[in-house]
Amino acid sequence: xxxxxxxxxxxxxxxxxxxxxxxxxxxxxxxxxxxxxxxxxxxxxxxxxxxxxxxxxxxxxxxxxxxxxxxxxxxxxxxxxxxxxxxxxxxxxxxxxxxxxxxxxxxxxxxxxxxxxxxxxxxxxxxxxxxxxxxxxxxxxxxxxxxxxxxxxxxxxxxxxxxxxxxxxxxxxxxxxxxxxxxxxxxxxxxxxxxxxxxxxxxxxxxxxxxxxxxxxxxxxxxxxxxxxxxxxxxxxxxxxxxxxxxxxxxxxxxxxxxxxxxxxxxxxxxxxxxxxxxxxxxxxxxxxxxxxxxxxxxxxxxxxxxxxxxxxxxxxxxxxxxxxxxxxxxxxxxxxxxxxxxxxxxxxxxxxxxxxxxxxxxxxxxxxxxxxxxxxxxxxxxxxxxxxxxxxxxxxxxxxxxxxxxxxxxxxxxxxxxxxxxxxxxxxxxxxxxxxxxxxxxxxxxxxxxxxxxxxxxxxxxxxxxxxxxxxxxxxxxxxxxxxxxxxxxxxxxxxxxxxxxxxxxxxxxxxxxxxxxxxxxxxxxxxxxxxxxxxxxxxxxxxxxxxxxxxxxxxxxxxxxxxxxxxxxxxxxxx
Amino acid sequence: xxxxxxxxxxxxxxxxxxxxxxxxxxxxxxxxxxxxxxxxxxxxxxxxxxxxxxxxxxxxxxxxxxxxxxxxxxxxxxxxxxxxxxxxxxxxxxxxxxxxxxxxxxxxxxxxxxxxxxxxxxxxxxxxxxxxxxxxxxxxxxxxxxxxxxxxxxxxxxxxxxxxxxxxxxxxxxxxxxxxxxxxxxxxxxxxxxxxxxxxxxxxxxxxxxxxxxxxxxxxxxxxxxxxxxxxxxxxxxxxxxxxxxxxxxxxxxxxxxxxxxxxxxxxxxxxxxxxxxxxxxxxxxxxxxxxxxxxxxxxxxxxxxxxxxxxxxxxxxxxxxxxxxxxxxxxxxxxxxxxxxxxxxxxxxxxxxxxxxxxxxxxxx
Ligand SMILES: Nc1ncnc2c1ncn2[C@@H]1O[C@H](COP(=O)(O)OP(=O)(O)O)[C@@H](O)[C@H]1O
Ligand SMILES: [Mg+2]
Numbered sequence: 001x002x003x004x005x006x007x008x009x010x011x012x013x014x015x016x017x018x019x020x021x022x023x024x025x026x027x028x029x030x031x032x033x034x035x036x037x038x039x040x041x042x043x044x045x046x047x048x049x050x051x052x053x054x055x056x057x058x059x060x061x062x063x064x065x066x067x068x069x070x071x072x073x074x075x076x077x078x079x080x081x082x083x084x085x086x087x088x089x090x091x092x093x094x095x096x097x098x099x100x101x102x103x104x105x106x107x108x109x110x111x112x113x114x115x116x117x118x119x120x121x122x123x124x125x126x127x128x129x130x131x132x133x134x135x136x137x138x139x140x141x142x143x144x145x146x147x148x149x150x151x152x153x154x155x156x157x158x159x160x161x162x163x164x165x166x167x168x169x170x171x172x173x174x175x176x177x178x179x180x181x182x183x184x185x186x187x188x189x190x191x192x193x194x195x196x197x198x199x200x201x202x203x204x205x206x207x208x209x210x211x212x213x214x215x216x217x218x219x220x221x222x223x224x225x226x227x228x229x230x231x232x233x234x235x236x237x238x239x240x241x242x243x244x245x246x247x248x249x250x251x252x253x254x255x256x257x258x259x260x261x262x263x264x265x266x267x268x269x270x271x272x273x274x275x276x277x278x279x280x281x282x283x284x285x286x287x288x289x290x291x292x293x294x295x296x297x298x299x300x301x302x303x304x305x306x307x308x309x310x311x312x313x314x315x316x317x318x319x320x321x322x323x324x325x326x327x328x329x330x331x332x333x334x335x336x337x338x339x340x341x342x343x344x345x346x347x348x349x350x351x352x353x354x355x356x357x358x359x360x361x362x363x364x365x366x367x368x369x370x371x372x373x374x375x376x377x378x379x380x381x382x383x384x385x386x387x388x389x390x391x392x393x394x395x396x397x398x399x400x401x402x403x404x405x406x407x408x409x410x411x412x413x414x415x416x417x418x419x420x421x422x423x424x425x426x427x428x429x430x431x432x433x434x435x436x437x438x439x440x441x442x443x444x445x446x447x448x449x450x451x452x453x454x455x456x457x458x459x460x461x462x463x464x465x466x467x468x469x470x471x472x473x474x475x476x477x478x479x480x481x482x483x484x485x486x487x488x489x490x491x492x493x494x495x496x497x498x499x500x501x502x503x504x505x506x507x508x509x510x511x512x513x514x515x516x517x518x519x520x521x522x523x524x525x526x527x528x529x530x531x532x533x534x535x536x537x538x539x540x541x542x543x544x545x546x547x548x549x550x551x552x553x554x555x556x557x558x559x560x561x562x563x564x565x566x567x568x569x570x571x572x573x574x575x576x577x
Numbered sequence: 578x579x580x581x582x583x584x585x586x587x588x589x590x591x592x593x594x595x596x597x598x599x600x601x602x603x604x605x606x607x608x609x610x611x612x613x614x615x616x617x618x619x620x621x622x623x624x625x626x627x628x629x630x631x632x633x634x635x636x637x638x639x640x641x642x643x644x645x646x647x648x649x650x651x652x653x654x655x656x657x658x659x660x661x662x663x664x665x666x667x668x669x670x671x672x673x674x675x676x677x678x679x680x681x682x683x684x685x686x687x688x689x690x691x692x693x694x695x696x697x698x699x700x701x702x703x704x705x706x707x708x709x710x711x712x713x714x715x716x717x718x719x720x721x722x723x724x725x726x727x728x729x730x731x732x733x734x735x736x737x738x739x740x741x742x743x744x745x746x747x748x749x750x751x752x753x754x755x756x757x758x759x760x761x762x763x764x765x766x767x768x769x770x771x772x773x774x775x776x777x778x779x780x781x782x783x784x785x786x787x788x789x790x791x792x793x794x795x796x797x798x799x800x801x802x803x804x805x806x807x808x809x810x811x812x813x814x815x816x817x818x819x820x821x822x823x824x825x826x827x828x829x830x831x832x833x834x835x836x837x838x839x840x841x842x843x844x845x846x847x848x849x850x851x852x853x854x855x856x857x858x859x860x861x862x863x864x865x866x867x868x869x870x871x872x873x874x875x876x877x878x879x880x881x882x883x884x885x886x887x888x889x890x891x892x893x894x895x896x897x898x899x900x901x902x903x904x905x906x907x908x909x910x911x912x913x914x915x916x917x918x919x920x921x922x923x924x925x926x927x928x929x930x931x932x933x934x935x936x937x938x939x940x941x942x943x
Binding site for chain 1: 636661662668688731
């Protein structure tokens with residue numbers, strides 16, 4: 001500001017016709033500030049600086065909201081479609097399955113089973129196969145036990161190869177020999193190693209970077225691609241997960257299988273010209289290549305568990321192999337993603353649509369009963385003399401100061417079959433002892449207890465709106481000839497609608513996601529969708545489905561909010577003043 | 578004026594008392610008759626019970642004791658909406674969720690009037706307050722003055738005989754207030770309605786009313802036409818409250834023929850008109866209007882009473898001079914003189930002689 005004045009006065013003293021000049025200038029062109037810039041531009045600059053300062057002031061809060069609020073929601077949205085576990089755990093199998101035509105009435109071809117052997121072996125070492133089993137079990141029951149039992153028995157599949165190789169040259173039983181063989185001479189094949197780094201990082205979710213004291217030589221990788229690959233995976237796992245020295249450890253059985261397959265697959269000829277470390281042992285093994293067992297992996301797997309011969313399991317694996325899936329959302333609305341596309345679930349498995357409907361319906365009933373009970377109370381609060389109103393306000397707020405569990409339990413005491421209300425009714429002779437009313441562990445119980453718990457959220461916004469309605473409105477209406485009822489209905493009520501709106505939104509949104517009270521007093525017919533979400537989070541551990549259900553709930557709330565905004569206008573909602 | 582008004586006692590307060598808490602009487606023994614077509618103003622300081630009286634008349638408060646009659650019938654037990662009394666409030670009390678036209682339509686709808694008839698009346702009422710073009714607006718889109726015009730139209734649209742207004746112009750600025758004062762009186766006069774108007778602004782009361790009831794402490798201190806109130810206040814409260822006033826305290830030494838001789842506390846003895854003193858020996862406040870005091874000896878009437886005064890302050894105010902002098906021990910004695918060519922301008926410290934006629938000098942209660 002100071003330099004602006006200086007600039008003007010420096011040039012010449014202001015004269016009375018300055019104002020006239022200024023007034024003229026907006027006809028001749030854009031208004032100029034004292035420093036010669038267009039006025040608009042310098043105004044914007046000044047405002048921008050101010051805005052930036054304001055933003056910095058709220059930055060900590062913004063960050064807090066972002067971290068504690070936006071981030072979890074984003075995570076939830078992500079989880080509801082995320083399905084990378086299949087691709088991360090069985091990458092080669094997924095790749096091989098892509099070529100399998102699941103319309104044909106056949107099992108996947110041999111390469112798929114081979115890929116599955118290596119994938120499952122590594123997953124079993126990393127103990128990741130059970131996680132994948134649980135995931136796929138959400139879609140087809142039985143897969144969980146299939147993976148658990150098979151993971152353990154991959155060694156059996158490998159055993160015949162190991163015996164033959166060690167007979168051909170006992171050096172194959174020595175970890176240090178394997179290390180020398182694989183390290184070889186000359187350039188290292190870093191891209192092979194890096195591929196394995198990525199794969200293990202995705203599988204184990206551990207860091208796989210850095211020097212592990214091993215890299216396969218490019219020569220060996222060309223000669224024995226499978227063995228080099230599997231040994232690299234073994235080396236990474238040993239160095240990074242087990243924290244051991246690679247050279248001192250005996251390789252996994254899968255490495256023997258890989259070597260055997262390499263030898264059978266033209267490797268026997270290729271190693272004849274090899275002269276690097278361990279060439280003698282390799283050539284001995286190549287000489288005995290015809291003694292290596294020819295294993296049909298498909299049969300071997302079916303022998304391990306005949307679940308592998310069941311096409312449904314394979315279809316499920318193929319359907320859920322992409323990294324993102326709509327499966328959780330489809331499950332949330334009682335549909336199912338199968339190899340043939342989207343299908344309805346079986347009748348007896350459909351629960352979510354019904355639960356969503358029930359949640360909406362009961363939340364509406366609760367909101368409505370809150371309006372019914374809260375309106376008169378709020379009116380009293382706004383119109384009673386100060387002292388009485390304050391006392392009443394304490395009573396309204398009292399529930400806030402009592403534990404939610406205590407309040408809910410109190411309703412149990414009151415409402416149960418042998419509870420206070422039933423006892424009183426029986427004593428009064430209104431109901432017979434045999435015909436005691438079922439007031440709890442059903443929808444009625446949930447509605448009663450939740451109305452009570454959420455009532456303050458209706459009363460407070462209503463009260464704060466009613467407080468701003470001048471009493472002269474009613475007087476004016478009556479002086480104009482309106483009866484008490486007309487004055488209320490045509491003048492007072494319309495002015496209190498913003499309070500009803502605010503209270504209803506609050507109560508409805510709170511109740512739609514309510515969990516504890518329905519859990520305690522809802523029985524089986526009075527539980528909400530949130531109870532199901534909680535079940536999936538803490539018991540079935542199907543977080544993806546829980547996230548999808550939560551996302552649908554969130555979308556429903558936002559949709560309602562939007563509808564409300566279109567109908568009533570969110571500007572009309574007042575929480576205070 | 579009072580005497581000319583035809584007194585058929587349209588509104589009557591008959592020994593009305595009101596207490597909110599059972600301990601303090603907010604209205605003490607109110608007796609008041611208002612004629613049909615009269616414009617009566619209740620004037621008084623805040624808390625003197627004006628609104629309470631109005632609310633009892635409208636039916637929003639019940640009288641603790643006494644009768645209120647409207648057109649000869651006791652209305653104590655008639656609910657407000659059946660009284661047919663129009664009301665204008667200080668905060669306008671326009672219904673914010675209705676347009677101007679809907680606001681005006683409201684009293685007609687509750688009277689089950691047909692649509693065509695309603696529309697005719699609304700148009701006429703809006704034209705009456707020069708707001709014909711604003712029927713579709715919401716109250717929030719109008720200025721304060723416009724809102725009050727609408728409130729006025731709404732109170733009049735159902736053609737009540739009696740309209741109550743509780744400080745209707747209190748929230749407006751001075752210029753707007755003056756315009757609306759004029760319009761309200763014009764409307765009231767043209768429509769022949771009876772108006773009970775409440776204000777704490779004496780200028781408003783004096784310019785608008787046929788009669789003014791000056792309230793203080795729950796009582797009517799004086800009920801009279803504006804000129805009577807100003808010229809002949811009956812007690813020192815009214816004298817002080819209405820217009821500017823000089824008071825000198827003293828004791829009555831002689832009382833005869835409506836004339837009282839008063840010995841001021843300074844020792845000076847002056848002749849006054851006895852108004853509110855009963856016997857010699859009474860303490861009294863002598864009241865003189867500033868414009869009735871003269872210091873130009875040539876202009877003084879021969880029978881004027883004279884006193885020595887010392888000039889403390891002299892203010893040139895354009896049309897008048899305002900002089901503050903010390904006289905008979907009172908430092909706040911004000912003299913207002915018209916700016917005229919022969920009028921002398923005084924200097925502080927100067928000693929002058931001031932004087933006034935005994936008729937302009939009233940001995941009131943102390
Ligand atoms: N509703 C009420 N309850 C209790 N006391 C009231 C109420 N309304 C007014 N009063 C009291 O009555 C007295 C007169 O009030 P009011 O009639 O509003 O005076 P005015 O309108 O002349 O300012 C005041 O002392 C006020 O405090
Ligand atoms: Mg008042």
